[in-house]
Amino acid sequence: MNLAKPNPTLVEVLTTEVAEKRTDPLTGHRSLFALRSFEPGETIHEFSAKATHTTPNFLTVQVGENKHIELFPEYLECINHSCNPNCLFDTTRMELVALAHIEPGDEFVFFYPSAEWDMDQPFQCHCGSLHCLGMIGGARYLARETASRYRFTDFIQSRLRR
Numbered sequence: 001m002n003l004a005k006p007n008p009t010l011v012e013v014l015t016t017e018v019a020e021k022r023t024d025p026l027t028g029h030r031s032l033f034a035l036r037s038f039e040p041g042e043t044i045h046e047f048s049a050k051a052t053h054t055t056p057n058f059l060t061v062q063v064g065e066n067k068h069i070e071l072f073p074e075y076l077e078c079i080n081h082s083c084n085p086n087c088l089f090d091t092t093r094m095e096l097v098a099l100a101h102i103e104p105g106d107e108f109v110f111f112y113p114s115a116e117w118d119m120d121q122p123f124q125c126h127c128g129s130l131h132c133l134g135m136i137g138g139a140r141y142l143a144r145e146t147a148s149r150y151r152f153t154d155f156i157q158s159r160l161r162r
């Protein structure tokens with residue numbers, strides 16, 4: 001037994017077939033990491049609605065006008081935002097889809113406005129990506145030029161075209 005090793009109980013870990021959920025017990029911050037590689041366009045996991053709400057909250061994904069779902073399996077709600085996303089919640093196919101090549105150990109990250117028109121809790125992003133947008137409030141606040149660089153759900157895409 002090597003006592004110099006970091007104590008694994010410092011981070012709570014839940015492992016599924018494709019992902020590992022890590023919870024920081026001090027901050028409660030949750031994140032989801034890939035356990036295998038994915039190619040762009042590949043389905044990472046199917047999802048369904050555990051519950052449906054008429055208003056958004058910080059855990060829901062928007063699937064339509066006044067229609068916001070809680071995700072099942074629940075660990076998918078641990079996927080954090082990045083302005084440089086590697087996956088998308090495709091709410092037409094109800095599949096989490098890879099947007100980029102993902103390596104085992106990479107954190108799954110999605111662009112919150114890709115599936116949210118007007119977020120319940122806007123926040124200041126510190127994702128550290130080259131083109132970090134700063135304030136994230138939902139697709140309705142994106143400049144046309146910015147939006148053109150991103151993939152969105154069919155619902156959000158239709159709202160952007162209005």
Ligand SMILES: [Zn+2]
Nearest residue numbers: 083125127132
């Ligand atoms: Zn950012």
